[in-house]
Amino acid sequence: MARHTTAVTHGHELQRTWELAPRDVLDAGLRWVRTLGAGRRSVALVALALGVAGALALVAGPVLSGYANRQVWAYTAVAFVYLMSTAAAAPCLSTALRVARSHWRRPVNRAAEVWAVTLVVPLVLYLLLMGTLPGTENRLSIWFGWPLSPWLWGAILMATLAGAGYFYLWLSSLPDLAIVRDQADGKRRGLIARLAGPWRGSHRQWRMVEKVVNNAGVLYVLVYVPTMTVLASDFVISMIPGYFTAVFPAYFTISSFEAGIALTILTMAVLRRWGGQRDYLGLEQFWALGKMLLAFALLWFYFWWSEFIIFWYGRTPREINVLKYIMAETYFWPFVLAFALNFALPLLILMWNPIRRSIAGPTVVAGIVLVGNLIDRIRLISAGFSVPDITQHELHEIPAAYIPNLLDIVILAGAIGGAVALVLFTFRVLPFPSIWEVTGGLWLRQHLPYKHTRVIVVGKPE
Amino acid sequence: MAIREVLGIYRDLDSAVAAADALREAGFERAEFEVLSNAPYPEGTFGEESGIHRLFVFPLIGAACGFAAGLLITGGTQLANPLVTGGKPLLSIPPMIIIMYEGTMLGALIFTVLGVLFESRLPWIGKALYDTRITAGYIGILVRTAPERESLAISALRKANPEDVLTEGGSVGGTASAAQ
The missing domain is CATH 1.10.287 (Helix Hairpins)
Structure with missing residues (x-):
């Protein structure tokens, strides 16, 4: 079975990648590792400095304050949940693209799954935040008062997710790490040689990687979804008395997928603009992901509406108070912004074909969605961490909104900066694009004449 | 039984496929040699059958x-x-x-x-001939055979215009050096 791509038809443009030789891809990947531009270095250092500042603020603020006042930890929890909603969601997109087995995804995968390297940050933050989570006895939660819940079982879930993420990233990078081990200068060989192990690229190893990398990704998604469900319960639903909802965990997970797609698009745009990856990240990739982003923006509305309509028509004092607290009064403006940035603006922008069929359009919307997701997480987590007594059956008095102080902002910026620094330092040893995946695609393509034009035929061996 | 290894290094796919064919013509079983490359080829490119694995x-x-x-x-x-x-x-x-x-x-x-x-036999605890040119885009054909068939393997690999042929003792040269 073959797929045809014409030069320019119905808005499709010829993907430059298919014009390249395997040697070009190898050279590009190695050049990426060997030459660390001053720009990349300075951004990495700034991100690292932010990360260090965030860690210091975390110690100076919440850690030294202890766990007596949960509100002090609100923005640590926001940072944790935001990273779980963006960086931890991006590898799920990579898995979905692999399972779909399209060729255009070959350069995209690494831009998505490299974010798995940041999973250590939310894992550490979760371990710190465990102290803020009260035991589940004598209060409503997903755990029904199970012994050692939520701490032990939540920690096991988080550790499993981090393990699955690192395994997935390592497996998909293994062949390229072997290339760097053999071809890069000696300075980085020690670490890379250990990570690449004795990979030789035998037929048996290739067969194993091609099969297991998909399975590892699926395993990651299978852990990610219940983890987000548990986090939605532990950090939001069970923290707000009277917030009885079965839809929220699905909303929480779907909106995280939306943010994961947005993060991947933004990463691609940065790699294209400042990373010299125009040959690999073109219109085809941005257009395809733009469609997915639009679909998930609509899903954001669908899940929000499904929950809202129940509370709206229920109209009991319990339901009215919950709506007032997280949407209509206390966190009204964060809610309006979250609604606009996660759903309304993406819909109004991406509904136009010329904008969706561009590189700038999906990139701008991706930035909007990432800001919208942050505001949404601030709204939900601040609300969850501001209720004085979470053992009540319903909210009798609506708490005041939590206004962040300077330490909170530094903690949030530091967590994001630390994650970005991890990605940038990983890219010092990990080639972009993925040499083995792009080369594997090039070996399946052939240039053929077709009437008065020329087409590229890309084979699908499966 | 002692096993000897011979590694042929090829610049392009056509030569590597020709080497695999030459080995088969010389009487080598498919299980006696394996292909090393820096990216995956479609299953069956070198005439190999889809093997059984127990990953699932x-x-x-x-x-x-x-x-x-x-x-x-x-x-x-x-x-x-x-x-x-x-x-x-x-x-x-x-x-x-x-x-x-x-x-x-x-x-x-x-x-x-x-x-x-x-x-995937990782970590590999046995010895295995390897050359870093494989990750630079060359294709390796690694033969594992009995000592008495080592020379037969070398001559079969040389038929397909290799860049180099390596044995456990070192390089024995490709086609060009063999002719000299």
Whole structure:
């Protein structure tokens, strides 16, 4: 079975990648590792400095304050949940693209799954935040008062997710790490040689990687979804008395997928603009992901509406108070912004074909969605961490909104900066694009004449 | 039985396929040689048959073990210490599901890692001829055979215009050097 791509038809443009030789891809990947531009270095250092500042603020603020006042930890929890909603969601997109087995995804995968390297940050933050989570006895939660819940079982879930993420990233990078081990200068060989192990690229190893990398990704998604469900319960639903909802965990997970797609698009745009990856990240990739982003923006509305309509028509004092607290009064403006940035603006922008069929359009919307997701997480987590007594059956008095102080902002910026620094330092040893995946695609393509034009035929061996 | 290794290095795909064909014509079984490359070729490019692998077994066994452990921790604990609370059923199913699911996923993950290490022979504890030119885009044909057939392997590999032929003793040269 073959797929045809014409030069320019119905808005499709010829993907430059298919014009390249395997040697070009190898050279590009190695050049990426060997030459660390001053720009990349300075951004990495700034991100690292932010990360260090965030860690210091975390110690100076919440850690030294202890766990007596949960509100002090609100923005640590926001940072944790935001990273779980963006960086931890991006590898799920990579898995979905692999399972779909399209060729255009070959350069995209690494831009998505490299974010798995940041999973250590939310894992550490979760371990710190465990102290803020009260035991589940004598209060409503997903755990029904199970012994050692939520701490032990939540920690096991988080550790499993981090393990699955690192395994997935390592497996998909293994062949390229072997290339760097053999071809890069000696300075980085020690670490890379250990990570690449004795990979030789035998037929048996290739067969194993091609099969297991998909399975590892699926395993990651299978852990990610219940983890987000548990986090939605532990950090939001069970923290707000009277917030009885079965839809929220699905909303929480779907909106995280939306943010994961947005993060991947933004990463691609940065790699294209400042990373010299125009040959690999073109219109085809941005257009395809733009469609997915639009679909998930609509899903954001669908899940929000499904929950809202129940509370709206229920109209009991319990339901009215919950709506007032997280949407209509206390966190009204964060809610309006979250609604606009996660759903309304993406819909109004991406509904136009010329904008969706561009590189700038999906990139701008991706930035909007990432800001919208942050505001949404601030709204939900601040609300969850501001209720004085979470053992009540319903909210009798609506708490005041939590206004962040300077330490909170530094903690949030530091967590994001630390994650970005991890990605940038990983890219010092990990080639972009993925040499083995792009080369594997090039070996399946052939240039053929077709009437008065020329087409590229890309084979699908499966 | 002692095994000797011979590694032919080829610049392009056509030469490497020709080398695989030459080895088969010389009487070498497909199991006696393997292809090394820096990117995956479609299954069957070198005439190899789709082999049997047991990768799918590992996550299944792991998931079963994890599920059993989860069930033992949750159900076993409650049955071993039967405390009826408020007339409710002894087994509290919803939290049991979460913990059993966690166990299942953790078991599947751990066994998948073990499966990868086992099926791909990582870490490789035996000796194996290797050349860094393979990760630079060359294709290697590695023959593992009896010592008395080593020279037969070398001559078969040389028929396909190799860049180099390596034995455990070092390079014996490609076609050009062999002719000199």
